[in-house]
Amino acid sequence: MKKIFGLLMCTVLIWSCNDELDVPIQSVISGSDVPLNSRFINTQVIAAYAMLDGNQANDNVWRAAASNWVYGEVAADNAYKGSDAGDQSEITAFETYAAAARNSYVDYKWVSIFEGVSRTNIAINAIQGGLEAGTLTEEQANEFLGEMRFLRGHYHFEAKKMFGNVPYIDETTTESTTNMGVDVWARIEEDFQFAVDNLEPLSTRVGGANSWNAKAYLAKAHMYQLDYDAAKPLLEDIINNGPYALNTYFHDNFNAETNNSVESVFAVQNAVNDGSNNSSNAAWGEVLNFPNGSPIGGGCCGFMQPSHNLVNAYKTDASGLPLLDTFNESNINNVDPQDDSPSGFADDETFVEEPGNLDPRLDWTVGRKGIPFLGWGDFPGLAWIRDPANGGPYVSKKIVYSADQAGSVNSLTGWNTAINSINTNIIRYAEILLWRAEIAAAEGDLTMAANLVDQVRARAANPDTWVMDDDGTPAANYEISLYSENGGFPDQEFAEKAVMFEYRLETALEGHRFFDLVRRGKAEEVLNEYLDENDTRSYLQGASYSPTAAVFPIPQPAIDLSGGVLEQNPGY
Numbered sequence: 001m002k003k004i005f006g007l008l009m010c011t012v013l014i015w016s017c018n019d020e021l022d023v024p025i026q027s028v029i030s031g032s033d034v035p036l037n038s039r040f041i042n043t044q045v046i047a048a049y050a051m052l053d054g055n056q057a058n059d060n061v062w063r064a065a066a067s068n069w070v071y072g073e074v075a076a077d078n079a080y081k082g083s084d085a086g087d088q089s090e091i092t093a094f095e096t097y098a099a100a101a102r103n104s105y106v107d108y109k110w111v112s113i114f115e116g117v118s119r120t121n122i123a124i125n126a127i128q129g130g131l132e133a134g135t136l137t138e139e140q141a142n143e144f145l146g147e148m149r150f151l152r153g154h155y156h157f158e159a160k161k162m163f164g165n166v167p168y169i170d171e172t173t174t175e176s177t178t179n180m181g182v183d184v185w186a187r188i189e190e191d192f193q194f195a196v197d198n199l200e201p202l203s204t205r206v207g208g209a210n211s212w213n214a215k216a217y218l219a220k221a222h223m224y225q226l227d228y229d230a231a232k233p234l235l236e237d238i239i240n241n242g243p244y245a246l247n248t249y250f251h252d253n254f255n256a257e258t259n260n261s262v263e264s265v266f267a268v269q270n271a272v273n274d275g276s277n278n279s280s281n282a283a284w285g286e287v288l289n290f291p292n293g294s295p296i297g298g299g300c301c302g303f304m305q306p307s308h309n310l311v312n313a314y315k316t317d318a319s320g321l322p323l324l325d326t327f328n329e330s331n332i333n334n335v336d337p338q339d340d341s342p343s344g345f346a347d348d349e350t351f352v353e354e355p356g357n358l359d360p361r362l363d364w365t366v367g368r369k370g371i372p373f374l375g376w377g378d379f380p381g382l383a384w385i386r387d388p389a390n391g392g393p394y395v396s397k398k399i400v401y402s403a404d405q406a407g408s409v410n411s412l413t414g415w416n417t418a419i420n421s422i423n424t425n426i427i428r429y430a431e432i433l434l435w436r437a438e439i440a441a442a443e444g445d446l447t448m449a450a451n452l453v454d455q456v457r458a459r460a461a462n463p464d465t466w467v468m469d470d471d472g473t474p475a476a477n478y479e480i481s482l483y484s485e486n487g488g489f490p491d492q493e494f495a496e497k498a499v500m501f502e503y504r505l506e507t508a509l510e511g512h513r514f515f516d517l518v519r520r521g522k523a524e525e526v527l528n529e530y531l532d533e534n535d536t537r538s539y540l541q542g543a544s545y546s547p548t549a550a551v552f553p554i555p556q557p558a559i560d561l562s563g564g565v566l567e568q569n570p571g572y
Contacts, residue, residue, distance in 0.1 A: 036130035038140050044123040045144055048151050049208070050281075051116035052268045053424070054109070058280050062088075062303075063105045064112035065285025065511075066268040066424040067399075069304045070094055070105060071162060071552065072511035077530035079509065080537055082305035082391035088288070091303075096543035097527075099552055101572055107555035109162060114169065116155040120148045121171040128171075146198035150209035150217070153191035154426075157221060160184050161515050164551030165569055176565040179554065185225055192218035201243070207260055207269040207423070212242050216265045216427050219435065224519045228439045235436040244429040246455065249465045251364045253428060254398040256409035256421040265432065268424040272411045279411035282419040286399045290418040291367060292386035296376060296400060297410055297418020302386035306366045306394040308336070309530055310508055313501070314362035320461075320481030322359070322505070324497050328533065332356065335369055335381050336393040338537070347382040357479035361460050363467040365508050367395040371475050372467055375403030390537070396509050398422075425510055430456050434503045441495035446488060449495045453502050454482040518550045546571070 034040065054064030063070070073079040075094040085092075093099045099106060127144045130136035136144075152170075159166040167177040168187045195214035203210040215234050222231035238244065245262045252258040260267065271281040292302030312328045331343040332354040345351040353370050363371050369381040374397070382388050384395060401409045401420045410420040437452035459465065460480050467475040489495035503516060517523040527545040548571025559566045 035135065036126055036133055037135045038130075038144075041123065041126050041130055041136065041144055044119070044126055045147055048116065048119040048123050048148060049205075049269075051112065051119055052151075052154070053270065053281070053283070053285060054112040055280060055284050056112060056115060058278055058284060060104075060108060061284040062286070062288050063108035066283075066426070067285055068162075068511035068515075069286070069289065069509070071109070072514045073304060073509055076514035076517060077307060077527060078310045078504075078513045079304045079306055079396070080391050082303040082386070083288070083292070083301055084387035085390050085539065087301070088303065092539060094552075096540060097545045097549040098543070099549075099572075101553040101556035101559070101568060103553070103555075106163075106552050107557055109552075110159075110555045110558055113155050113159045113162070117152060117159075117169050120152040120155065121169065121173070123148045124152075124171040142198045143200070146195045146211075146214070147205075147209045149191040150195035150199070150214050153188050153195065153214075153217060153221075156184060156188050156191070157217070157224075160188065161224060161519075162552055163554055163569065165554070165567070167566070176562040179566050185221065188221050189218060192221060207264075207267060209266075212238065212244070213266040213427065215242075216432060219432075220427060223435050223438070224515075226519065228442055231435065232439050235432055235439070238432050239436060244432065246429055246433075246459050248459070248462070250361060250459055251465070253425060254364070254422055256401060256405065256423070259421070259423045263429045264423065264425065265427040265429055267426055270421045270423055272409065272419065272421045273413075278414035279419060282411050283399065283422060283424060284419055285424070287416050287419050289396050289399055290416070291373075291384040291395045291400070294376070294384045296406075298416035300416050300418070302384075302391060302395065304396050304509070305385075305391035306396060306509065308334070308339075308392065309533070310504075311362065311366055311368070311394060313504060313508075314359040314365075316357040316359055316479050316481075318357065318479075319486050320357065320479040321483065321486055322498070322501055324494075324501055332358075334393045335388070337388055338392070351381070353476065355477060358476050359460060359480050359505060360466040360474075360476075360478040361505055363397075363475055365397055367397050367400075369393065372469060373397070374400055390539075392537075398509055428507070430506050431503070434499060434506065437499045437502075438496070441489070441492060441499050444492050446490075446492065446495050449499060450483040450488045453499060454484050456502060456506055457482055523547075523550060548572070 053066050055061045070091055074081050074091060081091045081095055090103050090105055093103055127141050131141040156168060165179045166184055167179045168182055168184045192214050195209055196211050196218060199209055199211040199214055201211050216238055219231045219234035244265055247253060247261050247263045252261055253263055270283040272279040274281055288301045288303040290296050293299050308331050309328055311332055315323050315327050317323055331339055331341060333343050333345060333352055335345050335347040335351060351369060367373050367379045370378050373379040385393060399422060411417045433452050433455050437449045440449035466478050469475050483489060489498060517526050524545055524547060531540055531543050551569055553572035554566055554568050
């Protein structure tokens with residue numbers, strides 16, 4: 001069963017269990033015969049981990065997907081909603097920065113996050129009870145508490161980056177709590193610091209919290225506040241002494257057979273065919289995002305289609321470096337019927353593959369016509385696109401399993417058997433390197449910044465890792481080089497731009513883009529330029545981004561349920 005622990009787990013300010021009942025602010029464990037021992041408490045800990053995927057009951061899970069593809073990619077310049085205009089039309093509000101407080105997506109995301117918070121607090125109270133009763137040793141209690149405080153930090157981090165003004169809910173909360181004027185960042189940092197101090201360097205739980213990934217998450221919290229002084233020593237410790245490294249193959253970060261690799265700092269653990277109802281522990285949040293009409297699973301449904309802007313970002317110059325300022329002056333060759341520029345081709349034998357230089361990570365990230373697609377043959381073009389006039393000619397690739405894995409890493413039951421056991425990355429080691437490069441660039445240490453970026457680029461530059469045609473030759477005109485081979489970073493402004501650009505190339509379609517732009521203070525500039533492009537989708541015409549859109553609206557049902565204690569974010 002998906003819901004491993006069946007006690008009532010209704011969360012603060014929401015109605016995750018029954019919106020018709022006047023539920024308490026925190027659930028309580030009732031009954032004097034509950035054994036607060038390590039075996040029982042472990043079930044509560046597992047239940048708290050189980051909410052990492054946002055899946056409450058296999059119901060519209062995409063609204064709370066762990067990858068945040070709606071909020072982090074479609075709400076940025078990396079992806080269009082995709083599919084057709086009428087399907088899941090609420091997502092369009094995120095593309096046009098017109099999300100409303102009664103949009104079911106923000107409501108569902110809020111519910112799933114605070115369900116996770118509630119479960120951690122239920123477990124923390126039980127752990128403390130077990131310690132007091134003598135049914136847990138101090139060592140056991142601290143290990144469990146470290147895990148739960150790590151997860152509580154994660155859930156509050158998700159809430160903070162999504163909604164901005166959020167309450168902080170701990171195990172002592174007994175009534176609705178204000179979301180205004182609360183220093184949630186300080187409490188998030190306290191939770192992660194506790195985890196750093198009390199967890200072992202390696203977890204006995206597969207994919208579980210440990211002192212190293214707690215340190216990485218603490219660094220991430222500092223990076224989201226641009227607190228470089230606090231993040232720097234944490235990142236240096238991880239780089240110099242931690243257990244992580246880059247995978248040899250970029251695609252190993254998106255392959256179920258290499259889950260929990262050396263590059264995986266923290267990831268949501270997905271599983272299929274494990275006895276749960278319809279493989280409910282699989283990556284259900286991505287269920288809409290597979291190529292439509294394809295032989296992959298149920299061939300549904302063609303959402304989160306990569307944007308022209310993203311695909312163009314993978315162009316490189318004659319020396320193999322990104323075109324930081326000019327990449328989007330024209331589209332690469334494509335079969336988009338909305339594209340009336342010379343880059344648009346008919347979806348037939350007249351199509352010509354892009355002749356220009358490209359970063360090889362493009363074809364591990366995006367499905368493009370004529371390029372091998374994970375053993376499913378060459379991507380056929382519009383045959384796998386639901387409505388190209390709405391979503392464009394490309395599909396997402398990082399979430400798709402290879403043809404030779406069919407039947408082993410994907411679900412064998414349910415309405416869409418494309419759901420699979422590819423883990424959802426929350427933090428990768430490549431991000432650790434690029435965050436440290438960001439700090440170096442801000443400090444004017446141009447040599448270090450370039451060297452750190454080059455560590456990431458060097459992997460992509462290895463020809464053994466490129467997408468190849470059947471004859472063993474590169475599938476496209478891949479050309480990528482290191483900055484250090486081309487004179488390094490000439491000045492601080494260039495360095496900062498190059499680091500941000502590299503982060504986009506490396507992590508595209510993993511749910512980070514919108515939040516990364518916001519935290520850097522670049523969202524208004526970048527997203528309005530994106531919206532003003534002449535070749536953008538018709539439904540984006542007239543849309544604009546304003547600073548109030550840096551956070552999403554507090555769901556109106558949550559405000560109502562709190563009796564007005566919760567307040568709406570300004571501008572909504």
